[in-house]
Amino acid sequence: MVLVLALTPAPDAEPVLPALELLPHSVRRHPLDPGHLLSLPEADVLLVDARTDLVAAKSACRLLRTAATEQPVLLVTTEGGLSAVAADWGFADVVLTGAGPAEIDARIRLALTRAGDGEPAHVQASGITIDEQSYSAKLHGRPLDLTYKEFQLLHFLATHPSRVFTREQLLSDVWGYDYFGGTRTVDVHVRRLRAKLGEAEQIIGTVRNVGYRFNLYDDERPQED
Structure with missing residues (x-):
């Protein structure tokens, strides 16, 4: 209890x-x-x-x-x-x-x-740095002004790099299984997140007819798929 x-x-x-x-x-x-x-x-x-x-x-x-x-x-x-x-x-x-x-x-x-x-909660990949404790994210050292759901979506994808998630999976894992909104909610948040990533929008990749994934890049700046 x-x-x-x-x-x-x-x-x-x-x-x-x-x-x-x-x-x-x-x-x-x-x-x-x-x-x-x-x-x-x-x-x-x-x-x-x-x-x-x-x-x-x-x-x-x-x-x-x-x-x-x-x-x-x-x-x-x-x-x-x-x-x-x-x-x-x-x-x-x-x-x-x-x-x-x-x-x-x-x-x-x-x-x-x-x-x-009690462990340090940081995620760092493809120029993205995420601090779970302060609920903040940076791109190449530049703070990202994210809403809570945008942060959750970015954090979830970044902690499962290169893995493809369907819209239904993201809706369940990020929004909760009993969320009543449709999968279009996922597309809207991905679009807003990409807009805030600017030139690095390709970090959030689209797999046609499947869903989305977090792309890993070896160099400091992302490159085109």
Whole structure:
């Protein structure tokens, strides 16, 4: 059983994650305001409620990161709020409010596993440098201004270099198996990611009629396929 502390601006309202109540974890609520974040009760995982106040959630995540909180932080938001979420907030993962019990349990378990590894989390390939701890990415030393999902997509592909993934696989592994959007979502995010990579867009390769892959290059600058 995992002890979950839900940080929410409305501790007396409905559950932050309704499906979490169906799991055998212990859930306790706690105010989200900064004054109450300086001294938190014992917990294994922290949930930050971003459903109604993204600004407060962003501030809370950054405060927890600054305080070097040991527990992994999961950000809970609506699907509409995803567009405003940025990778530099300092959370371990994002969970949508409509997530089912299996997905929530998996995200909690994976967040705890990553937190327990205690290993430097860097990925470096084809001129891309990814820092998992700060949720930041650079191209040849230039910071990339990525949304959270763009960061997740780049990170997933970069950690499986040269492997081809179908749109369905990426939708399942990056967005979650119960995401209701279609595979066009993957194409849109790949297009936006390539635009931010600029001249290095070929790092994200297309395999016709199959899907996408992260291309490896030996030299400093990518070359055409």
